[in-house]
Amino acid sequence: MSDKPRERKLSRYRDIATRLQKEIRLGKYPVGDLLPTExxxxxxxxxxxxxxREALRILMDQGLIVRRVGLGSVIIATEPPVLFTHSVKSLSEWLRYSNETYRDVVRSGEIVADRDLAALLKCEPGKQWFLIESIxxxxxxxxxxxxxxxxxxxxxxxxVKRSDHGRAPVHEQIAKMFGQTTEYAQMEIFVRKMPAAFAKALQVEAGSPALTVVRRYYGxxxxxxxxxxTTHPEGRYTYSMDMQRSLRPRV
Amino acid sequence: MSDKPRERKLSRYRDIATRLQKEIRLGKYPVGDLLPTExxxxxxxxxxxxxxREALRILMDQGLIVRRVGLGSVIIATEPPVLFTHSVKSLSEWLRYSNETYRDVVRSGEIVADRDLAALLKCEPGKQWFLIESIxxxxxxxxxxxxxxxxxxxxxxxxVKRSDHGRAPVHEQIAKMFGQTTEYAQMEIFVRKMPAAFAKALQVEAGSPALTVVRRYYGxxxxxxxxxxTTHPEGRYTYSMDMQRSLRPRV
DNA sequence: CGTTCTTATTTGTCCGTATAAATGGATTAA
DNA sequence: TTAATCCATTTATACGGACAAATAAGAACG
Known part of the structure; x- marks a missing residue:
């Protein structure tokens, strides 16, 4: 019969949440103040x-209030904070290599961080590392x-002994083998002259422009x-990232 | 007296949520199957x-299940999808310049995108732009x-006529003056030889390593x-980014 | 004046119940 | 066979009540 006009009747708690949002936005409850009690x-x-409580849960999810026992619902923002988010499902996505690439291990062995290396890695000098070099x-x-x-x-x-060693990201291999998870990661990108040590292997001249990406993984x-x-010669690698405007980043 | 040993007694619903998580992870309920009904x-x-329901809400928040009226709780993942998020409150934070920096406008004027420029900007050739060049x-x-x-x-x-022109990011100025909001943004970083056109102004030699960052703003x-x-000589700019592991990205 | 204790307030957790809305499968009708 | 209808199931929404735990403010104490 009817074309389902979508009455869009709001549930009671959504209605209340909307009214409270409006009041907050209009300044009835400034930041720091308390919302009326339940x-x-x-x-x-x-x-x-x-x-x-369902209504207040919505405001909480939107980041407008925090609720504390014995105190009440504290206004922490008058507008849902607009964020630009860049989220990836794994750090290997973050590293935007396609799955078509792989690493050829050149050599590996132990190394002690001298002053320069410690500065690059942001670790204390003298720290002992296991270094894997590959192309x-x-x-x-x-x-x-x-x-x-x-x-x-x-x-x-x-x-290095894993069968998928050259393919899967090492931090994922470490997670699988040793249960070490990455809780925090950091990336730096800068430009430098191609170090002589890599130039020949990369088929470019030493001193030519090189893009260096440092990724640090913290547990x-x-x-x-x-x-x-990672050090890339000119024209062989572009880092790219997209960011979406979003109120609430979602899975 | 006691050092508050933090008995950490889990609430009933958190306990149930934890048990269900474990069962899901161990494969008792494969993806696509239904959890037992409420x-x-x-x-x-x-x-x-x-x-x-509180327990199931947790699983829902973690992205393990979706719940549908008349059907039940459908398993959509056996592990909480781990996200690494990088979120900024504004795109000017994204551009990691300190507030101490400013732009000195060198010149500005209209320009029509030729083939090369269109490729760099990712726009159609022939598009007309207003170009502001600054240091x-x-x-x-x-x-x-x-x-x-x-x-x-x-x-x-x-x-360009705004008083804060050299200080605030242009996309923010556009937002304020014209109401144009940024819904989506994209960044690319690559290395190239320093173009001769900028070399002298930047006090480096043409052809020296240069880091180029392209940012595209979409409404x-x-x-x-x-x-x-933006084009930076060696040693004068490092792009850096932090990422947090998070189940649910938060403000 | 400062400290400890008490108390009222407020949210967190948990129980019971009822009705509405959506879904999928079975049933019926064309 | 196909389409429409009915129905049992399941979650969504909403009501009622109770006690626990955390907080802030006042009271009592030194």
């Missing part, structure tokens, strides 16, 4: 506590994409457990 | 529906940080309305 809202809207390629004929130095804690040196208790340094 | 869980855990500095004595080309739609050319309907291209 009991007061129950009386004001002639509704049950359940309904009021990142699309295929064995094309010019390599870049030179990769992977520094991992010595206790994780076993990752629990902010323990730095892996650092990768 | 009624079944009430019976199984000898608890109320309220408590069961980014910390102070007038130190070597400049970089060269900035700002391409805006011709209708936004008026931004509603995916309309590209501003592109900035």
């Amino acid at each position: 009991t007061e809202l129950m009386a004001h809207y002639s509704t049950s506590r359940q309904t009021v 990142r390629r699309v295929d064995q004929f094309a010019a390599p994409l870049g030179w990769t130095e992977i520094y991992v804690l010595r206790k994780f040196a076993g990752v 629990l208790k902010e323990e730095l457990f892996e650092v990768t340094v | 009624t079944e869980l009430m019976a199984h855990y000898s608890t109320s529906r309220q408590t069961v 980014r500095r910390v102070d007038q004595f130190a070597a400049p940080l970089g060269w900035t080309e700002i391409y805006v739609l011709r209708k936004f050319a008026g931004v 509603l309907k995916e309309e590209l309305f501003e592109v900035t291209v």
Whole structure:
């Protein structure tokens, strides 16, 4: 019969949430103030506590209030904060290599961080690392994409023996083998002259423009457990990132 | 007296949520299957529906299930999808310049995108832009940080007349003057040889390593309305970004 | 004046119940 | 066979009540 006009009848708690949002936006409750208590809202809207709490949960999800036992609902913002978010499902997505690339291990072994290396890795000098050096390629004929130095804690040196070693990101391999999870990560991108040590392998001249990307992986208790340094010749790598405007980043 | 041993007694619904998470992770309920109904869980855990629903809300928030009326709780993942998020409150934070820097406008005027420029900006050739060229500095004595080309739609050319022109990001000025909001943004970073056109102004040699950052700002309907291209000599700029592991991105 | 204790307030957790709305499958009708 | 209808199931919404835990403010104490 009818074309389902979508009456869009709001549920009671959504309605209350909307009204409260409006009041907050219009300044009735400034930041730092308290919203009326659940009991007061129950009386004001002639509704049950359940309904009021559902409404307040919405405001909480939007980041407008925080609720604390014994205190009340504190206004922390008058507008849902607009964020630009860049989120990835894994850090390997973050590293925008396609799955077509792989690493050819050149050599590996232990190394002690001297002054310069410590500065690059942001670790204390004298720290002992296990270093894996490899060349990142699309295929064995094309010019390599870049030179990769992977520094991992010595206790994780076993990752080089994994069958998927050259394919999967090392921090994921460490997670699988040792249960070490990445809680925090940091990236730096800068330009420098191509170091002579990599120039020949990358088929460019030493001193030519090079893009260097440093990624630091931290576990629990902010323990730095892996650092990768990749160096790309001109024209072989572009870092790109998209950001979306969003009120609430979602999975 | 006691050192507050933090008994950490889990609330009933959190306990149930944890148990269900474990069962899901161990494969008792594969992706696509249904979790037991609320009624079944009430019976199984000898608890109320309220408590069961609170537990299921947690799983929902973690992205493990979706719940649908008349159907049930569908498993959509066996592990909480781990996200790494990088969120900023504004795009000017994204551009990691300190507030101490400013732009010195060198010249501005209209320009039509030729083939090369269109490729760089990712717009159609022949598109008309208003170009503002400037030098980014910390102070007038130190070597400049970089060269900035700002391409805006011709209708936004008026931004150069703003009093805060050299200080605030242009896309923010456009937002204030014209109400154009940024819904989506994109960034690319690559290395190239320093173009001769900027070399002298930046006090480096043409052909020396240069870091180029292209930022594209899109409004509603995916309309590209501003592109900035900044070119930095070696050692004067490092792009850095932090990412947090988070189940649910928060403000 | 400062400290400890008490108390009222407020949200967190949990229980019971009822009705509405959406879904999928079975049933019926064309 | 196909389309429409009915129905049991399931979650969404909403009501009622109770006690626990955290907080702030006042009271009592030194």
